[in-house]
Amino acid sequence: MYPQEPQWAREAIRAGNEKDIKMTEAQTLPTRRDEAWRYADIDAVQRLGTAALDAWQDIAVANGETWQDTMVIGTDAPELRRIRLTLGEGATAAIFVTNTGRDFTRVEVEVTLGKGAHFEFGGVTIGGGDAVREFVTTTIHAEPDATSNQTVRAVHWGTGTGNFLGEIKVARHAQKTDAAQDFKGLLLEAGASANAVPQLEIFADDVKCAHGATVGQLDEAARYYMAARGLSPEQSQRLLVQAFLGDAFVELDDEAAREKLLEAALTALEGASL
């Protein structure tokens, strides 16, 4: 056992008790040696500059309240989106993202959960070319009985990359924490890559932390079966990718929003190699 909780745990607890937090950031750019930036496109980060690094969006969700955001992110230029969430007791926050960046595109979420709070994250990275898209989450279970669930799906071709760096921290007294992370990568070509880096720092003992990561290819037997029924290679690929992505957005109740995120992903798929 650890003699004392680390700095982040005490800060997290303090932060969780404050309504409005003002942040000051380090003004230096990250390097590949920083764990959270190890798969990032550092050249693109340099082009973004420190202003982008400091542009944290801070959101506090009050006790018992619910907050949700859905977003489609990705253009021809590098982009960094940083969101810091603080969830009060029994609060719920959910973020669902489709990341179709054609240049380095990173969505970062840092969330601190109060007692009995819930955090839901569903993300898709999809694309070819040589761009890196990534989700980086830091989930701080600062109080007991909170739950978090993160599902990320990555579909890439060309020499495209999709990353999911998910750090979970559980404070010593945050008993009955239930934190789950699930990552699946689907590579349509040999040059593409998908990386999952789960990182757990757990100081409580009555905790459930499930995490899984797999990377695979399209099921060729399924594609032949679908062709034998009359579906073109484009159609079978689209249907299989759609099925693969589904899990990322199952927890999103708003059907129209779900369709929009899925459609954005499938539009990005057009032009993928078959």
Place this chain on the structure above:
Amino acid sequence: MLKIDNLHAEVDGASGSKTILKGLSLEVPAGEVHAIMGPNGAGKSTLANVLGGKPGYDVTQGSVEFKGEDLFELDPHERAASGLFLGFQYPVEIPGVSNVQFLREALNSQRKYRGEEPLSGGEFLKLAKEKAGLLKMDMEMLKRQVNVGFSGGEKKRAEMVQMGILDPAFAVLDETDSGLDIDALRIVGEGINSIMRGQGKGVLLITHYQRLLDVVKPDRVSVLADGRIVQTGGPELALRLEAEGYDAVMAEAAA
């Protein structure tokens, strides 16, 4: 309708390629059901896969004409759209895709290829319900994911529902009767008759068992052994195979 001439084909395996079909010739005119029987490993499924255009199977010699055209000029999905249906010996599971979504998209894709109007959601469901009824399959099963969690028998029955919905001109059915209990076998046999018996239609029925042939009543029966058709006859050939076994009947043919 289907004319296979001197077909040679090999399959890419882990230890290089291996020749499986060694000069196979067979003709099925429109309006006929032709049963293919033969020992395990003879090349029956390979024949089905070559006709379907499965990746990994290479034709090295010979030709196949389907409805007067060169079958090998078409990609697998184009073969389907031009009216060729394959009933799989081992139907494939597709997690996350429902039967309804899969079959509607498949049917409309085929119709588009043939220059026909797509079916609306409502029209498709009506058709699917009718064909599911024909095979005594619960419509609820069609709302589930393709073959996921289906028993062996349910998968085979679902293949026939798919065939009913797609209404092909020609069906190659690979051991559709294996895994079926007696009642299901009769339902499937009658399904084949009602979907595929008719002018301008044909069937290549790969089977080991007389029981299905009692229901479907083939016009011709051929024995496939070691990559070739070694004997062809009428329905009585199947009865003799059942009674005497492949070895005895083939030894006699060779003599």
